[in-house]
Every structure is written in structure tokens, then in C-alpha cells.
Amino acid sequence: MTVIGDPMPSEAFTGSWNGVGHRLARGTWSRRYALQSIVDCAAWTVALVGAWAIVESAAVSSGHVVSLIAIACVLQVLVGWTLRLYRRRYVYGSFSELGAAATSTFVIGTVLVVATTEAPAVVLLATFGALTLMGGSRYVVRLAHDSAQRPSAGSPVIVIGAGDAGISLVRQMLADPESPYRPVGFVDDDPEKRFLRASGVRVLGTTSRLAELAARTHASGVIVAIAQSDAAYLRDCRDMLAGTGVWLRTIPTIGELVTRTVDLDDVRNLKVEDLIGRSPLHTDLTEIAHSIRGKRVLVTGAGGSIGSELCRQLHALAPEALLMLDRDESALHGIELSIRGSALLTSQDTVLADIRDAEALDALFADARPDIVFHAAALKHLPMLQRFPLEGWKTNVHGTLNVLSAARKAGVATFVNVSTDKAAAPTSELGRSKRMGERLVAEYARCYPGTFLSVRFGNVLGSRGSVLHSFREQLRAGGPLTVTDPAVTRYFMTIPEACQLVLQAAVIGEDGCVMVLDMGEPVKIVDLAKNLIALADADAEIVFTGLRPGEKLDEELFGDYESEDVQVHDKISRVRVPALEVGLLPPPEAPLMTVADFVDEACDFRTAEIPVLPAPASAPDQSSAPDQSSAPDQSSAPAQSPAQSPALAPASASSPASALETTGVDAATAAIVAASTTAAVPSAEVEAPSPEPSAHPTPDPRGAAPRGAEPRVAEPRTSEPRESAPTVPALPVLAALRRKGVAEHVV
Numbered sequence: 001m002t003v004i005g006d007p008m009p010s011e012a013f014t015g016s017w018n019g020v021g022h023r024l025a026r027g028t029w030s031r032r033y034a035l036q037s038i039v040d041c042a043a044w045t046v047a048l049v050g051a052w053a054i055v056e057s058a059a060v061s062s063g064h065v066v067s068l069i070a071i072a073c074v075l076q077v078l079v080g081w082t083l084r085l086y087r088r089r090y091v092y093g094s095f096s097e098l099g100a101a102a103t104s105t106f107v108i109g110t111v112l113v114v115a116t117t118e119a120p121a122v123v124l125l126a127t128f129g130a131l132t133l134m135g136g137s138r139y140v141v142r143l144a145h146d147s148a149q150r151p152s153a154g155s156p157v158i159v160i161g162a163g164d165a166g167i168s169l170v171r172q173m174l175a176d177p178e179s180p181y182r183p184v185g186f187v188d189d190d191p192e193k194r195f196l197r198a199s200g201v202r203v204l205g206t207t208s209r210l211a212e213l214a215a216r217t218h219a220s221g222v223i224v225a226i227a228q229s230d231a232a233y234l235r236d237c238r239d240m241l242a243g244t245g246v247w248l249r250t251i252p253t254i255g256e257l258v259t260r261t262v263d264l265d266d267v268r269n270l271k272v273e274d275l276i277g278r279s280p281l282h283t284d285l286t287e288i289a290h291s292i293r294g295k296r297v298l299v300t301g302a303g304g305s306i307g308s309e310l311c312r313q314l315h316a317l318a319p320e321a322l323l324m325l326d327r328d329e330s331a332l333h334g335i336e337l338s339i340r341g342s343a344l345l346t347s348q349d350t351v352l353a354d355i356r357d358a359e360a361l362d363a364l365f366a367d368a369r370p371d372i373v374f375h376a377a378a379l380k381h382l383p384m385l386q387r388f389p390l391e392g393w394k395t396n397v398h399g400t401l402n403v404l405s406a407a408r409k410a411g412v413a414t415f416v417n418v419s420t421d422k423a424a425a426p427t428s429e430l431g432r433s434k435r436m437g438e439r440l441v442a443e444y445a446r447c448y449p450g451t452f453l454s455v456r457f458g459n460v461l462g463s464r465g466s467v468l469h470s471f472r473e474q475l476r477a478g479g480p481l482t483v484t485d486p487a488v489t490r491y492f493m494t495i496p497e498a499c500q501l502v503l504q505a506a507v508i509g510e511d512g513c514v515m516v517l518d519m520g521e522p523v524k525i526v527d528l529a530k531n532l533i534a535l536a537d538a539d540a541e542i543v544f545t546g547l548r549p550g551e552k553l554d555e556e557l558f559g560d561y562e563s564e565d566v567q568v569h570d571k572i573s574r575v576r577v578p579a580l581e582v583g584l585l586p587p588p589e590a591p592l593m594t595v596a597d598f599v600d601e602a603c604d605f606r607t608a609e610i611p612v613l614p615a616p617a618s619a620p621d622q623s624s625a626p627d628q629s630s631a632p633d634q635s636s637a638p639a640q641s642p643a644q645s646p647a648l649a650p651a652s653a654s655s656p657a658s659a660l661e662t663t664g665v666d667a668a669t670a671a672i673v674a675a676s677t678t679a680a681v682p683s684a685e686v687e688a689p690s691p692e693p694s695a696h697p698t699p700d701p702r703g704a705a706p707r708g709a710e711p712r713v714a715e716p717r718t719s720e721p722r723e724s725a726p727t728v729p730a731l732p733v734l735a736a737l738r739r740k741g742v743a744e745h746v747v
Contacts, residue, residue: 303331
């Protein structure tokens with residue numbers, strides 16, 4: 001029984017095409033070109049008879065009209081055959097076919113006017129009438145075919161977004177009888193589209209009425225067909241449909257659709273990445289494509305999460321050659337399969353090599369001669385590098401140096417180092433090693449021609465070993481989900497977004513700079529876990545395990561003592577970091593304490609060491625460029641031990657403050673050390689006088705500002721208040737200073 005006022009069931013829409021009607025529509029469509037010539041001749045017949053009856057000209061007899069009909073029909077077949085109207089040249093019912101039909105009609109009309117000078121009004125009226133009937137007949141046949149092709153068993157869905165992507169999706173749904181979706185309406189907040197109808201599907205209303213419209217149309221689901229929809233909008237749609245039993249799906253972001261249009265297969269369920277608060281991404285794809293097209297590009301770490309996505313996006317931009325380097329042969333197999341559809345591993349574009357092997361890199365770069373290098377190879381798991389810091393030293397520091405050296409020798413024009421937000425004010429071995437990499441890149445920018453820059457960003461969702469993968473595996477196992485701390489936050493970005501911004505930064509980046517990507521608002525990890533549990537419709541517990549050694553409660557994108565950042569793009573800022581002289585670097589096989597001492601000093605830089613961002617200037621004169629033979633490079637400069645560096649020499653002052661000043665520790669740290677020492681030795685009266693600038697500043701061996709010069713005080717960031725520094729215990733401070741060789745002057 002059908003209740004009055006209820007929507008007509010889906011079977012009623014397609015029932016008229018069942019049986020005879022459906023077979024007739026399909027039969028007509030299969031013979032449409034042969035039948036169309038007969039229909040066009042009939043159109044001339046009806047048009048001429050109708051025009052003669054309307055004009056009622058005495059100069060034109062009935063016999064004359066019959067002659068005109070015969071001439072028009074013969075000419076229509078001949079002209080139509082010549083224009084291939086009946087030979088499958090045009091898509092049936094398209095504007096191009098209608099244009100060809102109009103051409104044939106006006107040719108025939110001109111002939112008839114010349115042949116009938118007594119009554120031109122009859123011929124002119126008949127010409128326009130015949131064209132109208134020809135176009136109308138094609139439209140009716142096309143409409144009948146499209147209606148017969150509409151899916152009858154698909155789930156009724158509402159499509160949010162009546163733009164290009166939404167209309168394209170609806171047309172694909174209607175063109176496939178086996179489509180899993182059957183569109184019942186659009187939803188769009190644009191008031192100019194409230195009366196829009198596309199492919200017979202109309203706009204029903206706005207997003208605020210989404211739940212009501214879904215109930216009225218009996219929709220099973222809703223598809224958000226807006227490639228640039230933000231997370232807040234998706235969360236609102238999810239909340240409106242909560243409890244209705246209507247599912248919500250979306251399409252990939254514009255970053256994932258960088259080189260293609262949306263397809264029906266792109267429709268997918270919501271992922272937690274869609275709900276983390278990212279704003280729409282806007283990049284200049286034309287500028288990026290222009291910079292990559294026709295160039296030779298090399299990517300290290302090509303099998304990793306970032307490297308593989310970089311390779312996919314670079315491949316779509318048509319470089320002359322794309323060399324993918326990794327030490328993991330299985331990862332190379334996977335990336336070649338995803339890009340080329342086959343993985344024979346016989347292509348010269350896949351390279352099995354380790355960035356720790358300097359000789360292999362030199363030979364590879366000399367043979368490949370890349371124009372652009374994206375250095376994404378690195379060890380990235382923080383807890384592992386806390387346990388094995390020398391592995392990070394060999395790969396993240398000396399591996400980066402090896403790639404830089406090979407790139408310089410091969411004359412690479414642009415070198416892009418992929419860094420991490422943990423390099424800003426680093427507290428972990430991972431962050432410290434990546435910070436060293438940033439400083440080495442700055443050193444090569446200072447000494448050699450070409451563009452050497454780093455790109456710094458936070459966590460990427462979906463990468464191998466990310467928290468999202470861990471949560472999903474824990475959910476699959478039934479829980480619980482482990483979070484370090486209820487208040488811990490991290491910056492997140494999807495892999496395609498990060499890679500697209502890396503490409504943008506490579507285009508607009510400046511020599512020697514660190515390009516810092518805008519990561520949006522930091523996300524609480526516990527909220528991420530709760531969202532994932534909600535999307536999985538699971539009942540899992542969240543357990544807090546405590547922060548691990550080296551971890552921060554909140555990550556930072558900018559260090560406390562970095563020079564003032566300058567925004568160069570809607571989503572990219574730039575900062576300067578001090579260069580690190582290559583000759584000071586201990587060798588890869590140096591003992592742990594030597595490496596630890598050097599890294600401590602290298603990461604404990606002062607504000608005065610950071611170059612001020614210069615005003616835009618013309619290109620430097622090549623004659624004034626440093627001589628490559630004398631510039632520092634691993635291959636030419638000897639490895640200098642930390643004891644040989646003036647910056648690392650033992651202090652000779654007798655007081656804690658003067659000892660710390662000699663080693664480059666600032667006054668605030670000196671005060672903390674003095675207070676801690678006093679607490680440790682109550683009987684000793686330790687005084688920490690404030691240091692004064694030296695009258696004759698000592699040059700810094702790393703090419704920075706003089707040691708005694710008045711430092712430029714960095715402007716405090718006002719985005720969020722900083723917590724006061726915690727009290728430093730005496731023993732850990734003394735232990736740290738003992739490694740620097742100055743503890744005996746403090747105690």
C-alpha cells in the first residue's frame with residue numbers, strides 16, 4: 001500500500017522502462033543513426049506542410065509543396081551523409097551534432113529559397129521548423145536512452161556540492177546501470193544554485209536541512225563532493241546525520257586529485273585524517289609543474305611514506321627523469337608498482353643504495369646528473385634513536401652530508417632537505433640529528449652556488465609507524481589504545497598535503513632558509529584516538545602510558561632563538577638557521593661521548609649566530625663566489641675533533657658564570673647553574689656576575705657573529721603563553737657540564 005504524501009518508491013521510477021518500453025528504448029538507441037535520417041526527412045515534411053498551412057500563400061500549390069518535400073529529403077540525406085551525420089562521427093545528441101544538423105538545414109533552406117522565389121516565407125519558416133524538429137527528436141531519443149540507463153538497484157544518495165565535482169559524480173552514477181549509487185538530489189549552500197538542475201537531479205536545499213532532506217528522500221547515504229571541504233564542515237555533516245542511520249562519505253582532497261578529475265571509484269568512507277582540523281590547501285600547481293617539467297629529479301628515501309608520495313606527485317608533473325633511491329628493495333618494488341603498474345625493477349629509475357655510502361652516492365650523482373634533489377631518507381622513530389643515537393648520527397647527519405656533497409659535485413641546481421618540527425628547540429636525539437642536517441644545508445647554501453634549503457613540518461597521518469597506524473592495529477586487536485599523556489598535542493598533516501607543500505616550498509624557497517609548513521592547529525592525541533574509535537563504531541579503552549624520554553608535551557615549529565619568521569606563502573614561512581662548518585664534524589665512527597659533546601654544542605647556539613633575513617637583492621656576482629676548491633666539504637676538509645674547536649675548548653674561568661660564558665652558555669643558564677650549585681653545596685657562596693660584552697669580540701669559528709658582540713634579542717611569540725622554566729637539579733646540570741669539561745670550575 002502506498003501512503004499519500006510518501007515519496008514514490010524507487011521501483012516506480014524504472015518500472016515504465018521494464019518490458020516493452022525498455023526493449024524499445026534500447027532498440028531505438030542501437031539503430032539511432034539509421035533511423036535518424038528517416039526522422040530528419042520526416043521533420044522536413046512536417047515543417048514544409050506546416051509552414052504552407054500557416055502562410056497560406058496562393059503562389060504555392062500543393063503540388064509545389066510536394067516537390068519541395070522531395071527535394072528537401074534527398075538533399076538532407078546527401079548533405080547529412082557528406083557531413084557524417086549518419087556515420088557515427090558525432091556523439092549522439094551532443095552540441096557538435098546539433099551544429100552539423102544546423103549546417104545541413106541552412107544549406108538545404110538556401111537551395112529551396114532559390115528554387116521557390118514566389119514564396120520565400122514558406123521556405124524560411126520551414127527551415128527553422130525542420131531544425132527544431134531535428135534537434136528535438138535527438139533530445140527525446142537521448143533522454144529515453146539516459147533514463148533507461150539509470151541505475152535501478154543502487155543506494156539512493158544525496159550529493160553535497162553542485163559544483164564540477166558533484167555534477168561529474170552524478171553523471172557517472174546515471175551513466176552506469178550497475179552503479180552502486182542512485183542520486184536523488186543535490187545539497188548546496190550557494191543561493192545562486194537553489195534552482196539548479198543537472199542531469200535531471202535538482203538542488204533540494206542547504207546543508208542546514210541535511211537530516212530532513214535525507215529522511216524525505218529516503219536516502220541511504222550522503223556523499224560530500226567538495227574536494228576542498230574543511231574538517232569543521234565534515235564534522236558538522238557527521239553530527240547532523242548522527243543517529244539517522246545515514247552514512248557519510250567523501251572524495252579525496254584536491255592534493256590527492258592534483259593531476260586528474262574525480263571518479264566514482266574515489267568515493268570513500270570518512271577517515272580520521274578528514275576530521276583533524278585542516279583548512280583547505282591552495283598551491284600554485286601551474287608554477288610547480290613548470291618548475292618540474294623536463295627536469296631530472298632524484299628522490300632519496302623514495303620507498304618511505306613521504307618519499308613515495310613525492311615520487312607519485314613528481315611523476316605526474318612529467319619530469320625528464322625521476323630517479324628513486326632507497327636502500328629497501330621491497331620499498332622500491334612497491335613504489336614502482338604504484339607509479340608504473342608493473343614492478344620488474346629493471347628500470348634505470350630505481351636505485352638501490354645507502355646514503356651512508358659516500359662513494360656510491362658520488363658515482364650515482366655523477367652518472368645521473370640530477371637537476372633537483374629531494375632528500376627524504378632518514379631515521380625517524382624517536383624512541384629508537386634515543387636508544388641508538390649513533391645510528392641517527394650516521395644516517396641523519398653524515399648521510400645528509402654525503403648527499404649534499406654528491407649533489408654539489410654533480411652541480412645540482414636545487415636541493416631540498418625534508419626536516420621535522422622536532423628540529424625546532426630539539427630535546428630528542430631525532431630532533432638534534434635533524435637540526436644538524438638543517439645547519440649543514442645552510443652551510444652548503446653559504447659556500448656553494450645553487451639553492452640549498454630545508455622544509456620543516458610535523459607529523460604526517462598515514463605514514464609507516466605513525467600513531468594512526470598504531471591506533472588502528474590496537475583497535476583491530478580489540479584495544480586498548482595507548483596514549484602517552486592526556487594533554488599531549490601534535491601537529492598533523494596528510495601525506496599528499498605535506499608533499500604538495502614540499503613541492504611548493506621547493507619552487508618558492510630561498511637559499512639557506514628553512515621553509516616551515518603551516519600545520520594548522522595542534523591536535524590532542526587523545527581526541528584523535530576518540531575520533532578513530534567513533535569512526536570504527538568500536539568500544540575500546542584509552543590507556544595513558546606517560547611521556548617517553550626525549551618527548552615533548554607540545555611540539556614547536558619555530559625554536560626560541562630562531563630569527564624572525566617571514567611568511568612567503570599562505571601555508572609556508574621561512575626562517576634562518578646558523579651554518580655549521582663541515583670541517584668541525586666528528587667522523588661517522590666517532591665514539592658516543594665525542595658525538596654527544598659536539599651535538600650539545602651545535603644545538604646550543606645563540607641568537608647572535610643566526611643571520612638576519614636580508615632584504616631582496618640581485619643575484620650575487622659569480623666572481624665574488626667562494627672558491628669551490630677551498631670551501632668546506634667532507635671530501636676535502638679533514639675531520640676536526642671537538643677539542644680543536646675554540647668553541648669547544650675547556651674554560652679557564654674560576655666562577656660558574658665565567659666558565660659558562662666561555663663555553664657560550666647564556667646568562668639565564670648561568671644563573672640557573674649558580675642557583676643549582678648553591679643548593680648542592682650549601683657551604684659555598686657562589687656568585688654569578690652578569691657577563692658584559694667584550695670590548696674586542698672574538699670571531700666565532702663557524703662564521704657567525706663575534707662571540708662578545710651584543711646579541712639581537714628575538715621578539716617573543718605571542719600566539720600562546722609559555723610556561724616558566726622548571727627548576728634545574730644540580731646533579732644533572734653538573735653532569736652535563738662535566739661532559740663539556742667545565743664542571744671542575746663550577747664545583
